[in-house]
Amino acid sequence: MGMTQKADRDQIRRQNRSVVLQALRRNGPQARIDLGRITRLSPATVTSITSDLISEGLVAGVEDDCQREREKGARGRPRSLLALHGPAARVLAVKLSVNTIEMALADYAGRLVGRDVAGFDSTSVTADGFSEILIDSLRAFIARTGGVAPSFIALASQGVVDDSAGTVAWSPAFAVRHVQIVGPLARAFGVPCLLSNDTNMIAEALHRSDPQRYGGTFAVLFVDYGVGMGLFINDRLFVGETGAAAEIGHANHIPGGALCRCGRRGCLEAYLGDYALLRHARGLDLQTPPACLPVGRETIRELIAAARAGDPGTLEAFHAGGTALGYAFARVIATLDPRRIVVTGAAADAYPLMEAAALTALEEGLVSDLRGSVEIEAIAWEEDLILRGTVARALHALDTEVFSETGYGNQREMLGG
Amino acid sequence: MGMTQKADRDQIRRQNRSVVLQALRRNGPQARIDLGRITRLSPATVTSITSDLISEGLVAGVEDDCQREREKGARGRPRSLLALHGPAARVLAVKLSVNTIEMALADYAGRLVGRDVAGFDSTSVTADGFSEILIDSLRAFIARTGGVAPSFIALASQGVVDDSAGTVAWSPAFAVRHVQIVGPLARAFGVPCLLSNDTNMIAEALHRSDPQRYGGTFAVLFVDYGVGMGLFINDRLFVGETGAAAEIGHANHIPGGALCRCGRRGCLEAYLGDYALLRHARGLDLQTPPACLPVGRETIRELIAAARAGDPGTLEAFHAGGTALGYAFARVIATLDPRRIVVTGAAADAYPLMEAAALTALEEGLVSDLRGSVEIEAIAWEEDLILRGTVARALHALDTEVFSETGYGNQREMLGG
DNA sequence: CAACTTTTTTTCGGACGTCGAAAAAAATAA
DNA sequence: TTATTTTTTTCGACGTCCGAAAAAAAGTTG
Incomplete structure (x- = not known):
């Protein structure tokens, strides 16, 4: 509380794994040597970390463009590109608004796997009852898109969100207050679950799209x-x-x-x-x-x-x-x-x-x-910005909080690597 | 920019040194075993870090209260207390307001070594000329209090401060704008120099006095x-x-x-x-x-x-x-x-x-x-809060930015250890 | 086509920091 | 004097990063 925390060996590896994953997410497929330049890690360390990540199924080699990209007359050993491995995980992004549950599923590489919209009755749901409707809608959506369980769920809601309680305190999307969201969802799916205000997700989307321009301290005013x-x-x-x-x-x-x-x-x-x-x-x-x-x-x-x-x-x-x-x-x-x-x-x-x-x-x-x-x-308004930001946030949470943890090897099969 | 930085071994040591220094600053003299409990570092690591700090003159043993504190009937090897070593460094805190330069000098242990007030003419100073007046006042003050050069200077000013330029952009304390402060001072004294808004220093003082209560996200409204x-x-x-x-x-x-x-x-x-x-x-x-x-x-x-x-x-x-x-x-x-x-x-x-x-x-x-x-x-207003906060901020900067750097051994003599 | 050059990737050994366990130190109690 | 208790230090193990050297995988050259 207030004081900086101690650091230890494990933390180094966690942070550097996360740095490598983020470098791949932000810059797309990269050769190890370039990952070293981006992250300022030595080539030796990059090899060590990426070989862990590859064996855990989080990262995979790209054979594809290897030769096409090569400039004519380039000598030396050709660089072999690494990329985030899509099948390593799926994230579920959900946007809650009046009468509407918007859902999107993306793989770990950020590719959209599917999206859909479900309806509900904003006026009649109860604070405790909505989670069941939500869970049913998500289950049906997941089944329609292949049945692969998500590793992370991020939600964006209109109105005022209570972070610590994991509820929507007050929102035009619900007639009632303190609608339970995070608790029931985390229990039902057994994965981490994050609830945010929808406008925050616009800021997140902008930041991920151009961290230079939308970085530091900036505000988004959402006039709708x-x-x-x-x-x-x-x-x-x-x-x-x-x-x-x-x-x-x-x-x-x-x-x-x-x-x-x-x-x-x-x-x-x-x-x-x-x-x-x-x-x-x-x-x-x-x-x-x-x-x-x-x-x-x-x-x-x-x-x-x-x-x-x-x-x-x-x-x-x-x-x-x-x-x-x-x-x-x-x-x-x-x-x-x-x-x-x-x-x-x-x-x-x-x-x-x-x-x-x-x-x-x-x-x-x-x-x-x-x-x-x-x-x-x-900037011109795009309806999708909120859901895109929610996906981005979920993926970022995987990079920094879930997959930064060393030794993810055993779970690979479960996730479909 | 935006992405988390890589971590390495040096960083661990830096951070843990800083954590130990902060634990001593916040909790006063402590035995190694208690430092371990506070910081969650192992006793072995505490010994290693503190022996470095002692040899660098930043920390010293306290013989004094060793036995007085001891409860009657306590067995075992008595704990030997360590404390921040006052002579390791001095910090200079300065408060700028209308016609007034308030100065305080504290040692590394946080003890006030001296304080004084100098006057100047707010209406007549120029944007480039004030720094000379300031430097002269500080030099005279330092000479009066023993002539030991400070290791860090922190300033608080009324009005609007420009952080990156190190200037006072606009203030009731000066008739002119963009008064140069940080550059000339850092050059004159050859030490790091920090300029802040005075109200921020109230927040800093409160935070350092009770990090639990005045922590997280909080605002101070200074009505004067x-x-x-x-x-x-x-x-x-x-x-x-x-x-x-x-x-x-x-x-x-x-x-x-x-x-x-x-x-x-x-x-x-x-x-x-x-x-x-x-x-x-x-x-x-x-x-x-x-x-x-x-x-x-x-x-x-x-x-x-x-x-x-x-x-x-x-x-x-x-x-x-x-x-x-x-x-x-x-x-x-x-x-x-x-x-x-x-x-x-x-x-x-x-x-x-x-x-x-x-x-x-x-x-x-x-x-x-x-x-x-x-x-x-x-809370009842105390005039000293601003200068106290400025001192606290300077000491905190020493703990986290200057003395966290490993291998301070050579500079010990210079600083008067 | 073999030898050389260039560039990327991997391997190896060294350095260093943390930790647990054991030893040492310094006191009191019996 | 010996046992007990508590703190502090020492020691060895482990893990991580890094630099240097080696290996790998191409193109270039004679």
């Missing part, structure tokens, strides 16, 4: 039907003490301001959520209850179209949303001094409509000396 | 003439990408709100700073320029006295300040989900006057599900 935030701090996903960090949607923007879905006044979401934009666009009072507004999947797209067509009320709504967004930038920067802020989500396509107001608000909300050299960037 | 924040994330001081994290004083509280010293409207400080409280207590308009208000060292104390005497305007000012504080709590909790928030500073004595408003605001500003199990605590 609601507003979420994903946070990387010092190159690691940050979830806070209970897993509820980065819940900026219901952080206050203006004390006593617009009425929010959560019943409070002035939340950021009450200016940026789908219902908030619609409410403003229609010229309704800011205290109009969100439940009175007809929002759906199409809402945001329709609003963007209306604004592009020049509808003044809708433009004004995006302007107000942009102002709220800009103050959110200012507060995040003042608190965390990040390297980058990424805006995405269904409403990210509308960022050009909000940008001017957002930058003005940022200037009004933060002394310029504090703005550091932060870059603000809107 | 202005408002600052210090942040610990995952047991480590967090300063952001450029060192400007946790600058909550000029984060926006209410868009377009009260006029702040920085020229913007609605900053948290414009409701909680000394001038803000005074402005409100006197019933002045919120747009009254802060420069028009006669604030000084006594202001806060006088306001507290007036409020305790029942002055309605002053009570109302603290109420408004409390509301701003409560919204600040809400925003920090929503962003970081900390274990604890500590309120301190000259205005901390007034926390009872603000608490009711703060808790109401917290409730209005944050869904209860997000409140987690955060504890909010006001």
Whole structure:
């Protein structure tokens, strides 16, 4: 607690195994000599570690491209490429949202083995009962994709997640609170199980896709039907003490301001959520209850179209949303001094409509000396980003926590190596 | 970048040396057997490491209390206590504020060797010129306290610090910006040099005083003439990408709100700073320029006295300040989900006057599900906390970064062992 | 086509750090 | 003086990394 832990011999090997696995995951198939350059381990050590990993079935040689890649006239012994061995393990990634369980299965090499969607009734499930529905859906999905048991399960859910309890504390996906997830799943499948906020998984996906650009300390603002935030701090996903960090949607923007879905006044979401934009666009009072507004999947797209067509009320709504967004930038920067802020989500396509107001608000909300050299960037929203991030996180957990453990040899057959 | 680093043998020894040094620093003089229990290292390893440290002059045996401590009737070979050896090194801690350079010198065992205050003219120093004044003051101070050169210098400054540049970007302590500190000092004294925000050093002091209580992720809100924040994330001081994290004083509280010293409207400080409280207590308009208000060292104390005497305007000012504080709590909790928030500073004595408003605001500003199990605590302000934290940080840096390096034997004489 | 060059991979021996077990040391108790 | 207890040190074993040398696997050259 607080003090650095002691180190011992085993730890060295664990860490270096993990470093080699991560190097292969990040850079694709590599020759041993290049693994040495990437990891700064000596060639001798690379040979030692990779021969362990090969005999454990986690890594395998690639015969395929060996000669094709070779430049003409290259002399010397040709490099033999090593790659993560797909069949070594499978990971199951799950995304929970309203009425929907989205599932993806990937092998250890990161190839997608299958994906599917199951439905459930968000309004009727109970806190204890949902896990059975979930387990059944996952079992059926696994059976359909070959019946190979996963080695790791990672889940992403809308709403507020309680890390230590392994529950969804509060979410639009469930009418009830404290929905049990991790415990029942880990028992049912007998494998490690990780539950996260969905927006965090966007940050994870970005980080894995380009660790240089999306690294250090950066924030993702997810502007969609609601507003979420994903946070990387010092190159690691940050979830806070209970897993509820980065819940900026219901952080206050203006004390006593617009009425929010959560019943409070002035939340950021009450200016940026789908219902908030619609409410403003229609010229309704800011205290109009969100439940009175007809929002759906199409809402945001329709609003963007209306604004592009020049509808003044809708433009004004995006302007107000942009102002709220800009103050959110200012507060995040003042608190965390990040390297980058990424805006995405269904409403990210509308960022050009909000940008001017957002930058003005940022200037009004933060002394310029504090703005550091932060870059603000809107990226087009892809629905798959969340599930991709969840897969990436599961694979990373295998690399660093499961397969870093030395002596995985016996389990090879079980996993289908 | 992003990927975990490789580990090797040297690193093990470095880490374990550092773990032993930290165990001695945190728990005071210890026998080898107890060091083994604390660090989870084997007795054999403890002997090996401590004998190195002793021969390098970093640790020394304590003959003194050996027998006094012994319980009557205790059998067996008596434990021989080891302690950090004071003369092994000295650290210099410096606090920069308006017109004032506060200095403290401590030995490696953490004992205060001397302290002093020097003055300078905040309004007239230049960005490049201040370092000379600083170096002269420090040289004179070192000469007065025995002339032993320090092994490490840590500085804390009011305002915004730029970590990578080693400058004070912007501060009430200087009329100019980007005041050079680290570079000139490191060159002049030839030792490592660390510059921090002063509020961060409060967090550091609390963490070192009780790592259990002030650990994990926690925030310190420093309410004084202005408002600052210090942040610990995952047991480590967090300063952001450029060192400007946790600058909550000029984060926006209410868009377009009260006029702040920085020229913007609605900053948290414009409701909680000394001038803000005074402005409100006197019933002045919120747009009254802060420069028009006669604030000084006594202001806060006088306001507290007036409020305790029942002055309605002053009570109302603290109420408004409390509301701003409560919204600040809400925003920090929503962003970081900390274990604890500590309120301190000259205005901390007034926390009872603000608490009711703060808790109401917290409730209005944050869904209860997000409140987690955060504890909010006001602690009485001690002026020395900042300098104590700066000393602690310097010593910790020696333990983990300088003396963890194996083979310090040759330098012993230089350092005065 | 055999000898040489180049590059990658493996093997070997040395160094070093941790650990468990045994020995040594330093006290009290009998 | 001898036994007991507790702490500290010593010793040998084991594991890991590394540098150097050897082996392997190609292309190049005469």
